[in-house]
Amino acid sequence: MALTGIFLILFLVVHVGLNACIWNATGENSDHGLMFNTAANFMGSMVVIRILEIGLFVFIFLHVIQGIMLVMYNKQKRNIGYSVPYGNRGSKWYSRSMGLLGTLILLFLILHWINFWVPSRFTGVNGVDGQPLEMELADGEKIHNLFALMQITFQNLWVVIIYVLGCISLAYHLLHGFNSAFRTLGVHNPKYMKLIQSIGYGFSIIVPFVFAMMPISFYLGWVS
Amino acid sequence: MEHYTMNLKLKIWRQANRDAKGAFRNYEVSGISSEMSFLEMIDVLNEKLIENGDDPVAFDHDCREGICGMCSMYINGRPHGPWEGTTTCQLHMRAFHDGDTIVIEPWRANSFPVIKDLVVDRSAFDRIIQAGGYISVNTGNAVDGNAIPIPKDKADASFAAAACIGCGACVAACKNSSAMLFLSAKVTHLALLPQGIPEHDSRVKDMVERMDKEGFGACSNTTACESVCPKEIKMTNIAYLNKEYLLATLNNK
Numbered sequence: 001m002a003l004t005g006i007f008l009i010l011f012l013v014v015h016v017g018l019n020a021c022i023w024n025a026t027g028e029n030s031d032h033g034l035m036f037n038t039a040a041n042f043m044g045s046m047v048v049i050r051i052l053e054i055g056l057f058v059f060i061f062l063h064v065i066q067g068i069m070l071v072m073y074n075k076q077k078r079n080i081g082y083s084v085p086y087g088n089r090g091s092k093w094y095s096r097s098m099g100l101l102g103t104l105i106l107l108f109l110i111l112h113w114i115n116f117w118v119p120s121r122f123t124g125v126n127g128v129d130g131q132p133l134e135m136e137l138a139d140g141e142k143i144h145n146l147f148a149l150m151q152i153t154f155q156n157l158w159v160v161i162i163y164v165l166g167c168i169s170l171a172y173h174l175l176h177g178f179n180s181a182f183r184t185l186g187v188h189n190p191k192y193m194k195l196i197q198s199i200g201y202g203f204s205i206i207v208p209f210v211f212a213m214m215p216i217s218f219y220l221g222w223v224s
Numbered sequence: 225m226e227h228y229t230m231n232l233k234l235k236i237w238r239q240a241n242r243d244a245k246g247a248f249r250n251y252e253v254s255g256i257s258s259e260m261s262f263l264e265m266i267d268v269l270n271e272k273l274i275e276n277g278d279d280p281v282a283f284d285h286d287c288r289e290g291i292c293g294m295c296s297m298y299i300n301g302r303p304h305g306p307w308e309g310t311t312t313c314q315l316h317m318r319a320f321h322d323g324d325t326i327v328i329e330p331w332r333a334n335s336f337p338v339i340k341d342l343v344v345d346r347s348a349f350d351r352i353i354q355a356g357g358y359i360s361v362n363t364g365n366a367v368d369g370n371a372i373p374i375p376k377d378k379a380d381a382s383f384a385a386a387a388c389i390g391c392g393a394c395v396a397a398c399k400n401s402s403a404m405l406f407l408s409a410k411v412t413h414l415a416l417l418p419q420g421i422p423e424h425d426s427r428v429k430d431m432v433e434r435m436d437k438e439g440f441g442a443c444s445n446t447t448a449c450e451s452v453c454p455k456e457i458k459m460t461n462i463a464y465l466n467k468e469y470l471l472a473t474l475n476n477k
């Protein structure tokens with residue numbers, strides 16, 4: 001859990017950094033997604049990244065399977081429950097709901113893959129009229145205009161709401177997961193634990209917040 | 225503190241034996257002194273039950289001074305009741321008020337089967353300790369206590385972990401019924417000391433293996449255990465246990 005979780009956290013760092021390029025498309029000097037599209041194209045065409053992508057899917061798969069097995073294993077350990085639950089007095093609700101939060105993230109991920117990953121890898125990045133969405137670079141090369149695809153996708157308020165809920169689930173999942181992973185790996189020195197805890201809280205709030213601002217920015221027309 | 229007496233409603237789990245189907249029964253006790261301990265309050269109830277020819281409520285207890293770890297009771301949704309860092313026997317009735325309803329349940333975990341009423345079988349803990357919670361020494365002459373220098377911070381951390389009384393509240397509070405806090409205390413207090421180092425790899429592996437065999441759940445770091453431990457054993461011990469286990473696995477001993 002800890003190793004796959006930390007790998008996924010590292011992936012998030014790259015993913016959030018790259019996607020933040022969309023905010024180069026704001027106001028008067030908007031590049032209309034050029035920087036974002038170029039970065040996405042660069043990532044998509046590197047062999048190393050393609051290999052890492054396979055690794056990413058393997059890790060998500062392992063993480064999910066291990067998570068489901070863990071939850072099921074622990075469920076069998078108390079056949080008769082308490083009539084008065086201990087509740088939130090000694091632990092956070094999200095620490096006890098990692099399976100649920102993970103499932104919500106997975107549901108969000110499926111929509112996310114259908115929205116962007118499947119078109120960009122397989123079915124083609126097309127507009128509503130079925131015409132390919134492309135962007136021409138200075139040297140004449142035509143690349144996928146994923147920026148335009150985001151613009152279209154995030155016109156739908158429901159999609160935006162589901163993305164924001166997905167990000168909130170991720171935030172809570174990480175609020176527990178980040179620290180938990182390092183405890184699982186045996187970090188016990190109080191100084192390091194404090195540091196990791198602070199970084200963990202910061203990361204868990206900032207990264208999902210930045211992700212959530214992306215669909216919101218498109219929906220409200222802050223980037224164009 | 226002002227002394228007062230109170231009348232209470234009790235809702236207690238009654239179960240004739242391991243295989244019987246248990247149920248809650250309601251009782252009332254009156255004239256309970258705020259200076260009584262929680263167990264004395266149950267003694268009052270039991271005397272009344274015995275006078276009426278009823279079966280008294282079975283509960284575990286021994287020292288009644290917070291050191292043996294026998295008095296396992298889940299009181300109003302919290303192992304050992306409302307006070308932090310306190311065993312049930314050290315919980316006093318001034319924690320309650322006149323007219324309160326108190327719900328008392330046994331520890332709930334498949335690894336701690338109910339023997340009768342509030343008494344559970346915690347021999348799983350004994351078997352975990354037997355698997356490695358010791359150091360093997362040839363007992364010759366008594367050695368000089370200061371012959372082996374031990375850094376003060378290590379001695380303190382070891383002593384804090386050794387305070388675990390094996391009560392099982394950590395298992396009772398954990399949503400996974402995990403015994404990691406108990407095991408971490410038992411592993412850490414030895415692993416931190418020079419005398420515990422020679423066997424530390426095999427100890428942690430044997431004890432973890434035994435713990436899994438006994439059917440406790442897997443730790444997911446929710447911290448519920450830490451918040452109920454009457455001896456305030458800390459989660460850092462769990463991190464230390466994880467490190468010990470990881471290194472022992474890598475050393476393949």
Ligand code: HEM
Pocket residue numbers: 001002003004005006008009012060063064066067068070071095098099101102103105106109173174176177178180181182184443444445
């Ligand atoms: C795809 C769906 C996901 C599911 C079903 C899922 C499920 C789980 C479960 C059940 C746990 C163990 C809970 C516990 O220890 O109490 C867990 C832990 C964790 N998850 Fe996820 N998760 C998912 C996605 C993610 C993602 C996207 C990330 C990171 C970006 C992540 C990071 C972590 C971390 C760091 C841990 C802590 C590991 C530990 O406790 O040692 N998870 N996850």
Ligand code: SF4
Pocket residue numbers: 293387388389390391392393394395405406409452453454455456457
């Ligand atoms: S760690 Fe604390 S709660 Fe768990 S058995 Fe030891 S004393 Fe009891």
Ligand code: FES
Pocket residue numbers: 284285286287288289290291292293294295311312313314
């Ligand atoms: S009876 Fe010994 S600790 Fe409570």
